[in-house]
Amino acid sequence: MRDHWREFAREDAMFYVASNRDDWTPEEFYAQGRERTEDVLAWAGPDLRRERMVEIGCGAGRFLVHFAREFEVVEGFDIAPEMIELARRYVPDNVRLTVSSGADLGGLRDACADFAFSMQVFQHIPDREVVAAYIAETARVLRPGGRAVLHFDTRRPSLLRKAVMLLPDPLLPRRHRRFIRRYPLPAEWPRETAERSGLSVLDEREPASDGHMLLLERPQ
Numbered sequence: 021m022r023d024h025w026r027e028f029a030r031e032d033a034m035f036y037v038a039s040n041r042d043d044w045t046p047e048e049f050y051a052q053g054r055e056r057t058e059d060v061l062a063w064a065g066p067d068l069r070r071e072r073m074v075e076i077g078c079g080a081g082r083f084l085v086h087f088a089r090e091f092e093v094v095e096g097f098d099i100a101p102e103m104i105e106l107a108r109r110y111v112p113d114n115v116r117l118t119v120s121s122g123a124d125l126g127g128l129r130d131a132c133a134d135f136a137f138s139m140q141v142f143q144h145i146p147d148r149e150v151v152a153a154y155i156a157e158t159a160r161v162l163r164p165g166g167r168a169v170l171h172f173d174t175r176r177p178s179l180l181r182k183a184v185m186l187l188p189d190p191l192l193p194r195r196h197r198r199f200i201r202r203y204p205l206p207a208e209w210p211r212e213t214a215e216r217s218g219l220s221v222l223d224e225r226e227p228a229s230d231g232h233m234l235l236l237e238r239p240q
Contacts, residue, residue, distance in 0.1 A: 029102035053082035077141030081107030
């Protein structure tokens with residue numbers, strides 16, 4: 021998975037982070053993360069502490085630049101060193117960037133974060149156990165009372181999608197290559213996995229869709 025994402029980052033990092041456009045400028049790419057960060061923080065609640073937050077799969081930092089205005093310290097993790105290097109050009113000094121192992125948040129101590137976030141990341145991971153490991157890591161690094169907003173794709177796969185998944189990458193447009201394509205999960209899986217990890221589900225948006233999000237809390 022790391023090798024694929026390193027290649028994606030070298031080819032066109034901004035496209036592979038946000039593949040709804042082919043012609044991002046840096047100004048447009050980083051500006052379009054503002055609305056999402058404002059939305060998730062409002063959803064997380066006005067009583068959310070704002071000392072430290074963590075983003076899993078931060079890519080080139082399109083959300084980090086906005087979270088950095090809201091938190092004292094922001095931690096960004098990504099599997100591709102090239103994504104991290106691009107993010108360094110744009111994020112402010114209170115953002116710390118780490119090349120991750122691809123399955124954990126190594127380097128963060130237990131119960132250190134007020135907020136964790138991941139958007140359009142887990143959908144690209146074909147191994148369900150890796151996604152479960154990241155959910156468990158989210159529970160580990162959150163302080164009691166800390167919250168998380170995590171995104172999943174939980175659509176029911178169509179027969180066409182299943183057929184496309186069998187084709188070799190050279191026959192596919194770049195949006196559908198392995199590890200940029202989506203690997204949907206069962207609709208109930210994110211909630212059940214979060215609860216097994218010790219997190220409480222405070223709210224849920226759009227289950228059984230490609231915009232499925234959970235608002236989670238580590239109990240006090």
